[in-house]
Amino acid sequence: MDPFLLSLYLSSTLSILLLLHLLLSTCRRKLRLPPGNYGLPFIGETLQLISAYKSENPEPFIDERVRRFGPIFTTHVFGEPTVFSADPETNGFILQNEGKLFESSYPSSISNLLGKHSLLLMKGNLHKRMHSLTVSFANSSIIRDHLLLDIDRLVRLNLDSWTGHVFLMEEAKKITFALTMKQLMSYDPCDWTERLRKQYLLVVDGFFTIPFPFFSTTYTRAIKARGTVVEALRLVVRERREESERGERKNDMLGALFDEGRSGSGGSGFSDEEIVDFVVALLVAGYETTSIIMTLAVKFLTETPRALAQLKEEQEEIRAKKGVASETLTWSDYKSMHFTQCVVNETLRLANIIEAYLGAPCRTCMSEVTQFRRDGKWQGSVGAACQPSVYTPFGGGPRLCPGYELARVSISVFLHHLVTQFSWTPAEEDKLLFFPTTRTQKRYPIHVERRNITVSV
Numbered sequence: 337m338d339p340f341l342l343s344l345y346l347s348s349t350l351s352i353l354l355l356l357h358l359l360l361s362t363c364r365r366k367l368r369l370p371p372g373n374y375g376l377p378f379i380g381e382t383l384q385l386i387s388a389y390k391s392e393n394p395e396p397f398i399d400e401r402v403r404r405f406g407p408i409f410t411t412h413v414f415g416e417p418t419v420f421s422a423d424p425e426t427n428g429f430i431l432q433n434e435g436k437l438f439e440s441s442y443p444s445s446i447s448n449l450l451g452k453h454s455l456l457l458m459k460g461n462l463h464k465r466m467h468s469l470t471v472s473f474a475n476s477s478i479i480r481d482h483l484l485l486d487i488d489r490l491v492r493l494n495l496d497s498w499t500g501h502v503f504l505m506e507e508a509k510k511i512t513f514a515l516t517m518k519q520l521m522s523y524d525p526c527d528w529t530e531r532l533r534k535q536y537l538l539v540v541d542g543f544f545t546i547p548f549p550f551f552s553t554t555y556t557r558a559i560k561a562r563g564t565v566v567e568a569l570r571l572v573v574r575e576r577r578e579e580s581e582r583g584e585r586k587n588d589m590l591g592a593l594f595d596e597g598r599s600g601s602g603g604s605g606f607s608d609e610e611i612v613d614f615v616v617a618l619l620v621a622g623y624e625t626t627s628i629i630m631t632l633a634v635k636f637l638t639e640t641p642r643a644l645a646q647l648k649e650e651q652e653e654i655r656a657k658k659g660v661a662s663e664t665l666t667w668s669d670y671k672s673m674h675f676t677q678c679v680v681n682e683t684l685r686l687a688n689i690i691e692a693y694l695g696a697p698c699r700t701c702m703s704e705v706t707q708f709r710r711d712g713k714w715q716g717s718v719g720a721a722c723q724p725s726v727y728t729p730f731g732g733g734p735r736l737c738p739g740y741e742l743a744r745v746s747i748s749v750f751l752h753h754l755v756t757q758f759s760w761t762p763a764e765e766d767k768l769l770f771f772p773t774t775r776t777q778k779r780y781p782i783h784v785e786r787r788n789i790t791v792s793v
């Protein structure tokens with residue numbers, strides 16, 4: 337291009353960008369947003385945020401701004417003005433007023449990949465109805481009477497395949513995927529579920545990318561993988577619908593969706609597309625979250641030998657009382673895991689998995705990072721010591737996680753079988769990162785050794 341034309345082009349582009357930035361700043365002033373710093377035009381403070389969350393200690397990003405502007409401050413990240421709240425009362429208020437004063441939303445990369453009928457994106461009455469259906473499927477009595485048996489069996493099935501060296505995060509993901517597939521559509525692990533899981537990984541990889549195929553090959557791959565997942569699930573739904581019409585019913589989430597469709601919407605029921613989106617989102621919601629907590633619980637316990645010893649003592653006592661080595665865990669065994677619950681609480685607190693809450697008119701991030709410090713206290717940890725308004729790892733209000741009890745039970749059963757069947761040492765040093773999601777850098781590789789007690793499935 338001619339140098340004159342090129343410089344004309346560059347300077348006019350720059351002027352337009354600056355003009356837009358000025359317009360945005362004026363809008364922000366008019367909205368009377370909390371104090372803060374918007375950083376560079378368009379990029380805002382995105383790079384500072386990413387570099388903080390790519391480290392083991394993201395807290396200074398928030399601490400520094402809380403010191404300068406107070407617990408509620410505005411910044412500009414990922415292309416949008418964003419309000420951060422490190423104030424528990426404000427966070428509780430936002431959660432309770434979801435759907436009234438605030439509306440949750442997700443970046444378009446995530447919403448495109450979840451599908452428009454996913455529970456996470458639903459609003460209003462439909463959301464209420466589907467949320468309570470999900471709760472009724474994963475409540476304590478269903479877990480006690482039906483799901484616990486499968487959780488116990490599938491965790492042991494996975495542990496039985498362990499040899500000398502495993503990537504714990506990979507195995508935890510396989511376990512949670514198997515559990516979710518069983519609970520949603522009665523599938524046991526097989527080649528088909530493993531192929532589906534691999535496609536799922538590609539979908540999840542696309543969540544935190546720029547949602548334009550031209551900019552991101554990860555996003556393009558994720559969209560393609562979503563297509564494959566949807567196609568596979570559509571076949572399952574179609575087959576199950578035919579079975580259901582013949583009067584056959586399985587005791588799983590798909591069964592509940594067909595029943596609800598018949599009774600809840602004037603007989604019209606849910607379309608295959610609605611059911612598939614719903615299932616896609618449930619798989620995503622339970623998969624990453626539960627598996628990272630399983631992994632981090634083990635990592636934190638390994639780094640805190642006294643806590644590990646206490647957990648072992650509790651779990652070995654339960655195992656010893658049961659007498660027969662192959663007996664599966666019962667609801668009362670789970671209920672007697674008091675210290676294990678402290679471990680789960682503390683891990684949820686430190687992992688701080690789901691931090692962002694996206695609301696109108698501009699994005700709000702609720703951060704618990706500044707509320708807590710890693711202090712090595714496990715006994716009586718946060719669940720007991722903190723008010724519910726401060727400690728909200730499962731969210732709150734109308735969007736309170738419907739899988740919170742299911743996740744606790746799965747993690748506890750996993751820890752039980754792990755510590756009673758194996759001893760382990762880290763194979764390499766691994767680092768905790770918080771961006772794009774909470775994870776460890778190397779998938780937490782460990783050397784495992786089977787202990788004397790043998791438990792068969």
Ligand code: HEM
Pocket residue numbers: 440455456457467470474617618621622623625626629684689690693728729730731732734735736737738739740742743
């Ligand atoms: C340790 C594991 C888990 C953590 C930390 C967790 C955390 C959360 C949080 C914070 C929310 C609220 C998000 C918001 O406010 O928009 C949420 C929502 C949700 N969770 Fe979980 N979750 C976990 C496991 C599970 C499991 C096992 C399931 C499977 C049933 C599940 C299903 C869902 C669903 C469907 C929603 C959306 C609820 C709605 O929008 O109405 N989660 N989860």
